[in-house]
Amino acid sequence: MKQILVTIGGSEAIDVALRVMLEPGDEVLLPQPSYVSYEPCVIMAGGKPVIIELKGEDDFKLTAQEILDACTEKTKILILPFPNNPTGSVMSKEELEKIVDIIIEKDLYVISDEIYAELTYGEKHTSIASLPGMIDRTIVINGFSKAYAMTGWRLGYAAGPEVIIKQMIKLHQFSIMCAASFSQHAAIEALKNGDADVEMMTEAYDQRRRFLGKGSILCIPVHKGYGYDL
Numbered sequence: 001m002k003q004i005l006v007t008i009g010g011s012e013a014i015d016v017a018l019r020v021m022l023e024p025g026d027e028v029l030l031p032q033p034s035y036v037s038y039e040p041c042v043i044m045a046g047g048k049p050v051i052i053e054l055k056g057e058d059d060f061k062l063t064a065q066e067i068l069d070a071c072t073e074k075t076k077i078l079i080l081p082f083p084n085n086p087t088g089s090v091m092s093k094e095e096l097e098k099i100v101d102i103i104i105e106k107d108l109y110v111i112s113d114e115i116y117a118e119l120t121y122g123e124k125h126t127s128i129a130s131l132p133g134m135i136d137r138t139i140v141i142n143g144f145s146k147a148y149a150m151t152g153w154r155l156g157y158a159a160g161p162e163v164i165i166k167q168m169i170k171l172h173q174f175s176i177m178c179a180a181s182f183s184q185h186a187a188i189e190a191l192k193n194g195d196a197d198v199e200m201m202t203e204a205y206d207q208r209r210r211f212l213g214k215g216s217i218l219c220i221p222v223h224k225g226y227g228y229d230l
C-alpha cells in the first residue's frame with residue numbers, strides 16, 4: 001500500500017516521479033533513442049537532461065562506461081528505458097548486473113520504465129529493482145496500455161521506496177485526485193484473468209516481429225481481433 005501509486009498511465013508516473021525527486025539543476029542521465037516524454041518532463045521538473053547516445057553496435061543497450069562518462073557531481077537520476085521504445089532493445093539480467101555497481105557507487109536513483117516488460121520474447125524480463133542493492137533506489141514504471149492494450153483507459157503505476165512514493169502521492173492527490181475508478185476495476189480484472197490474452201497478443205506481435213525483421217516489438221497485430229490496422 002505504501003510503495004505503489006496508481007497513476008493516469010505510465011506517463012503521469014514518470015512526470016510525478018521526476019517532479020518530486022529533482023531539485024533545480026540536478027542532472028538526469030537520459031539514454032536515447034527512448035520515449036519522447038522523458039526529456040520534456042525532466043526540463044519541466046527543473047532538471048537538466050544529460051543525453052547518452054545509445055549505439056547500434058551495442059544493440060542500443062546501456063553500458064557502465066557510458067554511465068560513468070556522463071556522471072557529474074550533480075547527477076541524481078538515471079532513466080532506464082528498457083524494454084526500449086523505439087529500438088526494441090532489452091537488457092538481460094547479466095547486462096543489468098554490469099551497470100549496478102556504478103549506479104550504487106555514484107549513488108544514483110533509477111527510474112526504470114518497464115511498461116513493455118510483458119511484451120518481450122525469449123528470455124523473461126528482469127527488473128533492475130530485483131537486483132541486490134537496487135530496491136531502495138529504483139522507481140519502477142509500468143501500466144496497462146501495452147500488455148493489456150488499455151491505452152485509452154489511462155492507467156499505470158509507480159512502485160518504489162515508501163519515502164518517494166509518499167511524496168508522489170501528495171502531488172498526484174492534489175492535482176488529479178485519482179485515476180478513473182472504472183479503469184482501476186478493469187485493471188483488477190486484467191490482472192486476475194488477462195494472462196491468456198496477453199500471451200495471445202504477445203504471440204501475434206512475435207509473428208509480426210519475425211515477419212518484419214529483428215528488433216521491433218512495437219508492431220500492432222491485426223488478426224485475432226486485436227489492435228488497429230496501421
Ligand SMILES: Cc1ncc(COP(=O)(O)O)c(C=O)c1O
Nearest residue numbers: 009010011035085115143145156
Ligand atoms: C516506453 C514508454 N513508456 C511510457 C509510455 C506511457 O504510456 P501510458 O501513459 O499510456 O501508460 C509509453 C507510451 O507509448 C512508452 O512507450
